[in-house]
Amino acid sequence: MSIIFDMTVADPGDPGGWGVWLNSHYLEHQQFVQKAQLSAPGTQMELYDLGLWPLEGGTDWWVDAHYAMHQSLETASGISAPDMQAVDFTDPESWGIFLDLNAQHHAAIRQHYGIT
Numbered sequence: 001m002s003i004i005f006d007m008t009v010a011d012p013g014d015p016g017g018w019g020v021w022l023n024s025h026y027l028e029h030q031q032f033v034q035k036a037q038l039s040a041p042g043t044q045m046e047l048y049d050l051g052l053w054p055l056e057g058g059t060d061w062w063v064d065a066h067y068a069m070h071q072s073l074e075t076a077s078g079i080s081a082p083d084m085q086a087v088d089f090t091d092p093e094s095w096g097i098f099l100d101l102n103a104q105h106h107a108a109i110r111q112h113y114g115i116t
């Protein structure tokens, strides 16, 4: 399988770019679930529709679902998931830190499953 998510940077002021990030990022999470289940059949993996961005009610649902998915990747791969639950999407600096942490874990998981 080839890399389908290489967008490590998204500009908080660019809703269109964020939409592209959300969708390609979600597709890679789907790819990771497939890889984890193929390498260890029966593995239980969390999978939520991260392509949906909460327009009302805050972003807690998305943040929690995303973190749960990274935790299940940690369990499946043995690669520690960074804590990404402290993100504040109203703060561009916090958003940037989140993007970096997420990109690092995705790169490590990609390498673990041989996705190039």
Ligand SMILES: [Zn+2]
Pocket: 025, 029, 066, 070, 102, 106
């Ligand atoms: Zn992620």
